[in-house]
Amino acid sequence: MTTDEALMLEFQRGSREALDELFARYREPLYGFYRRRLSIPERAEDLTQETFLVVIRATERYEPRALVRTWLYGIALKLLAAERRRQARNAPAEQGREPAAEDASDGAIWVRQALSRLDSSEREILMLREYEQLSYAEIASLLRLPVNTVRSRLFRSRMALREYLEPAGKEARNAQQ
Numbered sequence: 001m002t003t004d005e006a007l008m009l010e011f012q013r014g015s016r017e018a019l020d021e022l023f024a025r026y027r028e029p030l031y032g033f034y035r036r037r038l039s040i041p042e043r044a045e046d047l048t049q050e051t052f053l054v055v056i057r058a059t060e061r062y063e064p065r066a067l068v069r070t071w072l073y074g075i076a077l078k079l080l081a082a083e084r085r086r087q088a089r090n091a092p093a094e095q096g097r098e099p100a101a102e103d104a105s106d107g108a109i110w111v112r113q114a115l116s117r118l119d120s121s122e123r124e125i126l127m128l129r130e131y132e133q134l135s136y137a138e139i140a141s142l143l144r145l146p147v148n149t150v151r152s153r154l155f156r157s158r159m160a161l162r163e164y165l166e167p168a169g170k171e172a173r174n175a176q177q
Contacts, residue, residue: 004068012059023052026072029132033076036131038083047079054079070138073128077142114164122157129154 002010004025010018030051034044054075055062062071115123128134128142136154140147 005064008062008068009064012062022068030072030076033073033132034080036127037080043083047083050079051075066141067138070141073132073134074142110165114161117164118157118160122153122160125150125153126157126161
């Protein structure tokens with residue numbers, strides 16, 4: 001199997017098939033990234049497409065210094081920040097349901113609520129690690145933080161999440177008895 005970096009270099013040389021393969025590999029993970037953070041599924045799909053438009057436009061500037069995956073999530077984070085700024089400007093018009101709220105189990109709702117209580121930087125690090133499965137080094141590169149800072153924030157966010165979830169777990173156990 002060809003590495004993502006080799007595919008990107010092939011795409012730089014004009015291979016449409018290489019871009020198609022990268023799209024096939026990363027469409028669903030990037031959609032999930034946006035879907036977990038946005039309330040409107042259509043915007044998550046749009047931003048997934050926009051991520052690849054940025055890739056196409058930035059092809060000439062790509063250098064294989066970092067993993068393609070890290071580069072893609074870096075683009076995704078920037079697009080997400082722009083989307084959040086846009087939503088903040090239009091806040092009254094776009095009040096809606098929570099991200100991925102439909103068909104959510106009680107456990108998923110509790111986790112989502114607990115995540116929302118975390119500090120935004122700790123929440124993002126936790127989501128990048130647990131949902132996107134990025135390594136500590138990838139997260140550090142992406143957020144421009146030392147690896148040890150990523151480790152400590154991840155530890156703190158896991159402990160805080162655990163604390164927020166313990167009462168919910170106790171309530172569920174008590175309700176079942």
